[in-house]
Amino acid sequence: MVLAPYRRSPRSRAALAASTVGLAALVACGGPTNETASVGISCETTAPGVTATEVKIGLLHDDSGPSAEAMRAFRGGVDARLGVTNEEDGGVFGRTVTYAWRDDQADPSINLQAARQLVTDENVFGIIEAPGAEAGSAEWLHQQGVPVTGLASDRLWTRYDNMFSWFYLGEGSVTTWGDFIRSRGGTRAAVFAISGNEANFDFSRQFKASLLETGVEIINIFEVAGTTNYVNIAQQIKASGVDTIAGVLLPDAAAELLPALRDAGVRPKVVMMPLGYDQNVLARYGQQLAGTVIYSAVKPFELNTTEQQAMLTAMTTYAPQAKPPQQDSAVDGYVAADLLLRGLREAGACPTRESFINALRAVNDYNGAGLIPHSVDLSTNRNKISVCYSFVQVGTDGQRFVPLSEDATCGQEITSQKMDQLLSNP
Incomplete structure (x- = not known):
């Protein structure tokens, strides 16, 4: 996914060994009629990292x-x-x-x-x-x-x-998450966060504002650390009548929490995560995460x-x-x-x-190689929070992802001022 409310990144060991390509006719600085040249490119000035080839x-x-x-x-x-x-x-x-x-x-x-x-x-x-x-x-x-x-x-x-x-996570928040929870019948939420993570804190504020703006009551807030007692959390959720589990709930944490909830006799209407749309996650935790919804800023591969x-x-x-x-x-x-x-x-x-x-x-029609939910206007999008997500669900058998819609689900922007107001009067 896309959304990255915590520190994450890839691995690899060597720089790309890109092959040398054939160049077509000599190109002048004024701009060519096509992108290839056979001999090289002649420019009056050279930018850092740029040569003729x-x-x-x-x-x-x-x-x-x-x-x-x-x-x-x-x-x-x-x-x-x-x-x-x-x-x-x-x-x-x-x-x-x-x-x-x-x-x-x-x-x-x-x-x-x-x-x-x-x-x-x-x-x-x-x-x-x-x-x-x-x-x-x-x-x-x-x-x-x-x-x-x-x-x-x-x-x-x-x-x-x-x-x-x-x-962009941007400023303010969006109604998209709260709208989706309400569409599934959720009204009382337990919101999870990662203890001690500053980026997570900012996102948690956005997420909580989305729930409050759409009429979802926040009943519990839990900060997850390495020694979290999920059995105890499950009992607290049962006692408070929560019907929605959301926030920054990561796959490994959800794989411990959800079985504990089932053992306690709790069957939430909505369990939502910001990350986990990954076949590796499915292979490792699929059974435990059955029915969980994941939102993503990419189109579902399915x-x-x-x-x-x-x-x-x-x-x-x-x-x-x-x-x-x-x-x-x-x-x-x-x-x-x-x-x-x-x-x-x-x-x-x-x-x-x-x-x-x-x-x-100046590009106003960037489509992300056709892999993102909708085209974006790069001339304006950095000043706006992204309001559209794809939603997928872990199948009941825990072995596949199921797109919940072919099109992105979009909500309304919540201004920073409105977000602060919502959070000051939860």
Whole structure:
């Protein structure tokens, strides 16, 4: 999924070994009629990371820290999208797109150090950031004018015009989560949070405001830590008459809580999680999570669209290490790379960081390679919270995901002022 209210990221070991592509006719700086050239590209000035035959970008992600296992497929998604461009499309304006990477260990201070290395030592043009520690480098990358693409799992993405995403947590909240719970008959909720996680705290405020605005009463709030007693929590939920389990309830926690609830004779109308749309989760916890609903900022793979088939083929071809490829984190990496490639194409044959940022910010029909629920307007979306999600449910047999709708479910925006008002009078 998409939504990343906690620190998470992929793993991998070596930079993309992109092949050299054939170049078509000499291209002048004014802009070509097509993207390929046979000899090279002649530009009056050279941007960092850009040569006649190559664009070098950077990748920041957690390869060895606490969330390295949570999004293994993110880097695979990057590899797959760049593989298609380099091997099948002839690069971008004939240039091969390669990358250098650094492990930020999901630590903001290390993230800043790693970003400096990529920009100053590796001389990269722009950076793809996996969710997790981007707060460390965001301000510095903005000061340097370095383009950044990725999943905006932190509200700080809204502050900087050099940072691009198809999804934003943003300011304020949305009614989407509360609307869905009400549609399933939920009215009394137990809301879960991760103890000591600042990003989680911000998201929890948004989630609670969504429930309150739509008339869902918050009965219990539980902070989950490594030693949480789920049997005790189940008894508290039973005693309080809760019919909805939601908030930042992660798969491993839900796999302990839900059996405890069943043993206590509690059958919630709604159990909702922000993460877990992953075949690995299904294989490990499917039986325990039967009936659980997961919301995601990617289209359900079960729709089997042409674009999804193309992405899965690319994952098999260029990122075979990412198994299974049907993971929302793989889509996050794939779309983050696609977004950067779109910026390079929009910037023209002689890109600069400034022209990249200006041109990509003017795109008003970005569709995320057909993998996101709906097209977005990049000229305005960083100032708006995303209001649309896909909802899938773990089947009653615990062996499959079932899309609850072919189309995204969209709600209404809740302003920051309204959110503060709701939370001050719960």
